[in-house]
Amino acid sequence: MNQLYKVELATRLADRVYEYWIRAPQVAQHARAGQFIILRLHEAGERIPLTISAVRGDAVRVIFMAVGKTTQELATLRAGNSIKDVVGPLGKPSEIANYGTCCVIGGGVGIASTPLIAKELKSAGNHVIGIIGARNADLLILEDEMREVCDELHITTDDGSKGIHGFASDVLKKLLEEQTINRVWIVGPAIMMKVTSGVTVPYGVKTYVSLNPIMVDGTGMCGSCRVTVGGETKFACVDGPEFDAHQVDFTELMQRQRIYTGQEKVSIERFAEHRCRCGEGGGHHE
Ligand SMILES: Cc1cc2nc3c(=O)[nH]c(=O)nc-3n(C[C@H](O)[C@H](O)[C@H](O)COP(=O)(O)OP(=O)(O)OC[C@H]3O[C@@H](n4cnc5c(N)ncnc54)[C@H](O)[C@@H]3O)c2cc1C
Numbered sequence: 001m002n003q004l005y006k007v008e009l010a011t012r013l014a015d016r017v018y019e020y021w022i023r024a025p026q027v028a029q030h031a032r033a034g035q036f037i038i039l040r041l042h043e044a045g046e047r048i049p050l051t052i053s054a055v056r057g058d059a060v061r062v063i064f065m066a067v068g069k070t071t072q073e074l075a076t077l078r079a080g081n082s083i084k085d086v087v088g089p090l091g092k093p094s095e096i097a098n099y100g101t102c103c104v105i106g107g108g109v110g111i112a113s114t115p116l117i118a119k120e121l122k123s124a125g126n127h128v129i130g131i132i133g134a135r136n137a138d139l140l141i142l143e144d145e146m147r148e149v150c151d152e153l154h155i156t157t158d159d160g161s162k163g164i165h166g167f168a169s170d171v172l173k174k175l176l177e178e179q180t181i182n183r184v185w186i187v188g189p190a191i192m193m194k195v196t197s198g199v200t201v202p203y204g205v206k207t208y209v210s211l212n213p214i215m216v217d218g219t220g221m222c223g224s225c226r227v228t229v230g231g232e233t234k235f236a237c238v239d240g241p242e243f244d245a246h247q248v249d250f251t252e253l254m255q256r257q258r259i260y261t262g263q264e265k266v267s268i269e270r271f272a273e274h275r276c277r278c279g280e281g282g283g284h285h286e
């Protein structure tokens with residue numbers, strides 16, 4: 001059956017950051033915190049992974065930053081447009097249980113993953129502390145939603161335009177000095193996850209990070225999402241994307257994320273040329 005996945009709502013949240021609700025009943029029915037979808041816009045499109053940020057009825061929410069060809073093309077869609085393929089939920093769900101006090105940290109567009117993790121931890125009986133950080137106040141997303149699902153919420157901005165002037169790692173360090181935290185989740189850029197998870201090492205607090213290597217098939221077949229965890233090769237799409245942060249080889253992850261930089265640049269230039277020729281000015285969002 002040639003099913004299409006309709007975009008029910010398309011909203012611009014911040015500069016180059018968009019929130020889409022996509023009708024995908026099979027995915028919505030089974031989705032859990034920590035999982036993701038792989039979508040393909042059209043027959044000739046590239047497959048890209050995006051975290052399932054929320055579920056409502058038959059629809060799943062994705063929040064993405066338009067960084068390259070496919071995400072920029074995705075950003076031109078409006079409510080009512082359709083996506084060719086949506087596969088998921090993929091990956092292992094977050095390891096939710098009643099641990100006591102948990103801290104859920106999101107950086108930049110990585111904040112997209114945090115409300116669902118925080119919500120499931122809260123439902124499991126945990127005291128949930130949220131920390132969300134962005135470069136500046138304009139780029140900070142989902143503050144209200146995180147405030148609703150967390151027992152406490154801390155905000156940081158790199159430039160001090162909102163909340164604490166500094167990084168999520170600074171807040172986490174302070175919290176660890178003051179109280180017992182039993183589990184920590186961190187989702188954000190690789191360097192932020194590396195630095196922030198380093199803070200929990202001396203305290204021996206189990207810390208999960210959601211890794212974002214290049215993915216293609218999402219089924220463990222192609223090997224492009226290979227990461228090293230605890231000295232062993234893992235495939236982030238099927239063994240993760242969440243892993244024990246203290247075991248992750250972040251240096252290798254960051255090197256592998258840059259493998260296709262040349263091709264990605266060519267691809268985005270071609271897409272920009274195509275849009276100019278077609279006179280497209282980008283999508284309209286509510
Ligand atoms: C499990 C997982 C969940 C993710 N969730 C989100 C999310 O919720 N929101 C969000 O904005 N981004 C998310 N990403 C990253 C997102 O997939 C990439 O930004 C996207 O694929 C970029 O595609 P592009 O063609 O627009 O850019 P490109 O020009 O192809 O690349 C731009 C950047 O994205 C990285 N990238 C390219 N292709 C892939 C790929 N297939 N898989 C992973 N990274 C890639 C490149 O290394 C490069 O740094 C997630 C990645 C993974 C692995």
Ligand code: FES
Pocket residue numbers: 214215216217218219220221222223224225226235236237238
């Ligand atoms: S994306 Fe191909 S093995 Fe994970």
